[in-house]
Amino acid sequence: MLSLYVHIPFCRKRCSYCDFYLVAGTLRMEDFFEALRSETASRASLLKGETIGAIHFGGGTPSMASPSLLGSWLEQVASLGSFAPDIEIALEANPEDLTGGVAGELHSVGVNRLSLGVQSFSSEKLASLGRAHSPREAMAATRDAARMFDSVSLDLICGVPGENRDAWQGDLERAKASDAQHVSVYMLSLEPRTLLFRDVAAGRVRVPDDGDQAGFYMQALKELKASGYGHYEVSNFAMPGHHSRYNLASWKREPYIGYGPSAHSFFRTEEGELRTANEASLSRYLSAPQSAEGFREVLGERERFEEQVFLSLRINCGLAIEFLRKGNTLPNEMMKALGTMQERGWITLKNDVLYLTDDGFLFADLIAAELIP
Structure with a gap:
């Protein structure tokens, strides 16, 4: 069984804690999907005869892409490989993007799992993280999605500046009440290339220490497990049958193909087990998607x-x-x-x-x- 990952690098802005490869705005979105179709066609041999069990659209913010563009690419992939009858097609989304019938359009083109970048249900935390949605929008988006999609996951971040146990407990309580079948809990990490890292290093911002972070994590374990979420990976909790198939496959070292700038792949060939990565450059990807690979290693x-x-x-x-x-x-x-x-x-x-x-x-x-x- 094969999994696919697509890195859609567009975001409205870069959050202060994020070090993923992205570009601000959507100016080249259609050009990107044209390049994506070219890259996919050039690597068609990797899909021939394969059954695809999971597809994950990550980023960036994939929910900024038009559902019709996503659907067109899914049709291309379906013509090159074979979709498993119960294929998981997951898309990362921000709550503020799921308005005006967008969620329904995503569902109509085949998306059956949403991963919502909620991060918090607290106005103060959301402002600290630079997020655009409100707590009310986060709850409404999660509950609405849970009624439409097979599985809905939400991301929470703990350890933001000024956070304490009571504030974190509030996030956990709201997550449990949101109808999401899956919760990912991430301890805020200070990545060297981020604005938050520079602010902390300069003493402008203070974040909870390692002991506090450990306490937040254990608090999440206790609360989520008590509510029926199984702890199946360091950061991930799921109701029965709602784990992320794409993520679990990659953790089990099953093959996956990555498309788009900065995307990674892992697969087996006559050379042996290979890990490859595309260059983290949208401009180079748009100019030569058929030769996007910038790294290759035989393990x-x-x-x-x-x-x-x-x-x-x-x-x-x-x-x-x-x-x-x-x-x-x-x-x-x-x-x-x-x-x-x-x-x-x-x-x-x-x-x-x-x-x-x-x-x-x-x-x-x-x-x-x-x-x-």
């Missing part, structure tokens, strides 16, 4: 091992101890590390499979690094 044994460890620990499927063994035994250093992690309450072992505990998810990357010789 060696060590890279495959590292990816398997890091990605397996992020999801609730766990990591088989057998995978870590050298021959028939675990290296002494690894046995000591596992023992220490168990003592700290970060991991559990069941039937020779290593799982992270709730506390362990806070240290997922650190734990993975300890298991890589």
Whole structure:
């Protein structure tokens, strides 16, 4: 089963915390989709004979694109590959974009899952993050979408400047009341190329410390799990049957093809396992979409091992101890590390499979690094 990702790089503006590749405005939107169709045609061999199980439109803000443009590209892909009967077609959207029947148009061209960039239901937090929608618009958009689409996910950010436990609790309560079947919880990270990073470094803005962030995360775990959301990945919670198929496939190292500037791909060929990435430049993409690739790597044994460890620990499927063994035994250093992690309450072992505990998810990357010789 194959998944597809499309990076639609247009946004109204860059938020202070965002370091994704994007361009402001929609001036070249139609040109972009023409280039996207050209890139897709040039890589048609990757779709031939494949069953496509999930398509994800990310960005940027994909909801700024005309549904007719999205639908035209989906028709092209359907002519090159085969859609699974239960294909997931997901699109990231901002609440303020879903007006005037746009949600219905998206549904009519095949989108069946929306991922809403709510971020917060608090006016103060939304202003701090530079978001354009209001709490009322966020709630209305989520509830309306839940009545129309098979699955609706919303994003929440914790750890913004000035946030405390009570404010975060309010976001969690509203998320649970929103009818969304999926919630993604992200701890605000300070990325070097962002305005927020510069403001914090200069002392103009203060953000909650790591201890506060850990508290927010554990608060989300408790509240969402108690309300029936299964915790299936470090940052993701879903009602039964509503996990993100695209994201889960990528975490399980299943093949996916990325289209658009800065999009990444992972697939297997006669060369071996490949990771590729398109150049992060809209102008170059528009001028030569057939040669958008700017990076290609054939993964060696060590890279495959590292990816398997890091990605397996992020999801609730766990990591088989057998995978870590050298021959028939675990290296002494690894046995000591596992023992220490168990003592700290970060991991559990069941039937020779290593799982992270709730506390362990806070240290997922650190734990993975300890298991890589």
